[in-house]
Amino acid sequence: MDQAPNLTLLWPWALLLWPLPWILHRLLPKQSRGETLRLPENATQTSNATAPTTPWARLSGQWRFALIWTLLILATGRPVLLDRLQTLPQNSRQVMLAVDISGSMNERLDHGTRLEQVQKVVGQFVMRRQYDQVGLMVFGSHAYLYVPMTLDHQLLVEQLKALKAGMAGNGTAIGDAIGLGVRALRRGQGESVLVVLSDGVNNAGQLTPAEALNIAQEAQIRTHLVVIGLETTPDLRERIEATGGQVFHANNVRSLDSIYQQIDQLEPVTQLKTIARHAPLAQYLLLLALLLSSYWLWQRRTVRPIHQHHHQHQAQAASAQAPSEPAHLRQSNE
Known part of the structure; x- marks a missing residue:
């Protein structure tokens, strides 16, 4: 007998691993990471104004991680597209x-x-x-x-x-x-x-x-x-x-x-054995996860220097605009 193609997971238990990163984040002790670079509000607005408006760009880092992790979990579950189920005699x-x-x-x-x-x-x-x-x-x-x-x-x-x-x-x-x-x-x-x-x-x-x-x-x-x-x-x-x-x-x-x-x-x-031709899909999910991770890393490497340069430029501008000390005050101080 034949049956229409259908999507299934050969290892559905792999879905149980999905909440693992969030569980570890809550259970493990938090470590001090030192001070991070904080951009001025106007610098952030400027950066966001020129940022691409793709769906990926609008996602926060947490959502990006969740998407990539989900792709990895689904790939671990070995998704296959079953096609043409056939029943054959066994024994x-x-x-x-x-x-x-x-x-x-x-x-x-x-x-x-x-x-x-x-x-x-x-x-x-x-x-x-x-x-x-x-x-x-x-x-x-x-x-x-x-x-x-x-x-x-x-x-x-x-x-x-x-x-x-x-x-x-x-x-x-x-x-x-x-x-x-x-x-x-x-x-x-x-x-x-x-x-x-x-x-x-x-x-x-x-x-x-x-x-x-x-x-x-x-x-x-x-x-x-x-x-x-x-x-x-x-x-x-x-x-x-x-x-x-x-x-x-x-x-x-x-x-x-x-x-x-x-x-x-x-x-x-005589017993019957059901077999099916199947097309594995895990490699496509792994490839997509790899491309998204690579793009995310490339984006972080290119955006950070721009933000740091912009921050330095803002600091220099603020220093230049600061009022200088009057001459008579400098003389009295001397």
Whole structure:
């Protein structure tokens, strides 16, 4: 998603430093600075009359300092102009679901068939994984890639609901389903997970579950197995766990739903990371503060000699205009 540019501070805490000079001025003991040059009133008026009328010239020294200090504080806060916010996947995950649609999935499970309950629970699982790439495989006597990896989860759920038990034959080719799932996941990017659901033992296909799980382990694809209404052999469990996956057993709808919630926790959904192009502005504030400080120093160096010369000229004029002592008084004093 995109967003209009906006101005922000990366280090807003720097604004807390703004009152520091005034706090120090009040807390630190005042030092004697000696006498300063004081211009006569008419000299000041003369100087002000010829002074430039720019806004900077009309500011007092205190306000000039406050302006420069504010620029430095804002620069310390690292102001940036954020532009074009983009949301990208982080820890991307692709999930392949392999669902058994053999004839035995027509058997009852609570208030529906096994396949009907699986369609409901797995459909909810898919819709919870909003940013995951999800694919759907079906298997019976043979295994088929039914829906390739997609972010269109609504479409996948609709295809899932359209499945009928027995569409792929009455056998159970678990090994072929795992092998086909591994091959499909190898083409994708991000972490890969294969979730196989079945209600029977492997009795069809070309690959045995052990052979297929060895392939999954080599490809570093975690494989979870959900079985309905039966137990698994210790050897199959060990091979599943060797891939990093787990074996789950469901006997009713509640346990089936709990299993897919556990898989949600074991395989966290894809997270989104928001990034933005930004243009730093601190260097411009620092440059402006430097120019104003330099101009202020230059102004003080040029104005002071003029004021001092004017003061000396006034003193000489006053001395020349002073009345001289009469001659007879000088003689009497002598």
